[in-house]
Amino acid sequence: MTVSIGVTGATGRMGGEVLAAAADRDDLSVAFAVSRSPGDEVEGVAVEDAADFADLLASNQPDAVVDFTGPASCIEYASACAAAGVAFVTGTTGLSEGGFDALREAASEVPVLYASNFSRGIAALRRAVREAVPALDGYDIELTETHHNAKRDAPSGTALTLLDDIDEARSSVRQTQSDDIDEVRGDSERVHGREGEASRSEGEVGVHARRAGDIAGEHEVLLAGNHESLSLTHRAGSRGVFAAGALDAAAWLADRDAGWYDFTEVLE
């Protein structure tokens, strides 16, 4: 069965990668593509006006929409998909808590899959982090992400996911050490950059965002203590890895029931 997709943000960096990757696959076809700046073709696909998105959903009835845009548009597209009964895959980062609530609301009507990073390498890095943090309990942790100079949000969505993974792994260690629920709860203090009198406090996680050139995406989790350090690093060589993962997610999600899904489920 061929899964048909609608693509948003078609004239953006990721939109173009998604259209290029889709052209190389025979399990997927592109029903339509939209952008705020329509007119040109991207990868041989006519780019239509984002304002016509709801009409395009109704007339093309794609199996899924793949979205890499911005937080406000991501939410609009998700609710239009919820109204039209179309599965929604998004990698858009920088969403607020309210934005995630809106996505979860859409997930009560249609299948929704959000991933801050669609590369398999980051999925493996997350597993490594969840293993390393308890194994190196008490070590200092610093997280550094590096991206191209046009990225809008900081820290990256992937960095925020890794920070949540670190907190989860730390609270699972505390759970084995204490029966007191108040001691078990609590996220690490996140310290963004350092300047002046800024010595480390115990348990904090330093977070550093660098922006330069056309770097597709790098994430490093550094754990140091006890006269040793462990650096876990992922580098995306091109945006193609993200596009491939998002298309795998769309193919997987298309015939699921309404609900909230995770990229790790696609990889199982």
Ligand SMILES: NC(=O)C1=CN([C@@H]2O[C@H](COP(=O)(O)OP(=O)(O)OC[C@H]3O[C@@H](n4cnc5c(N)ncnc54)[C@H](O)[C@@H]3O)[C@@H](O)[C@H]2O)C=CC1
């Ligand atoms: N989850 C993942 O694996 C990845 C996520 N991303 C995220 O994807 C998003 C987009 O990244 P890029 O493609 O680099 O950005 P970009 O700025 O190159 O492209 C975004 C596109 O969306 C369009 N857009 C924004 N609002 C729109 C609207 N209301 N209607 C129609 N089009 C709209 C923009 O005009 C632009 O063409 C960012 O949030 C980024 O962090 C990027 C790479 C991988």
Ligand SMILES: O=C(O)C1=N[C@H](C(=O)O)C[C@H](O)C1
């Ligand atoms: O904006 C990008 O480029 C990327 N954004 C995602 C993020 O914020 O984590 C994923 C990837 O690192 C590229």
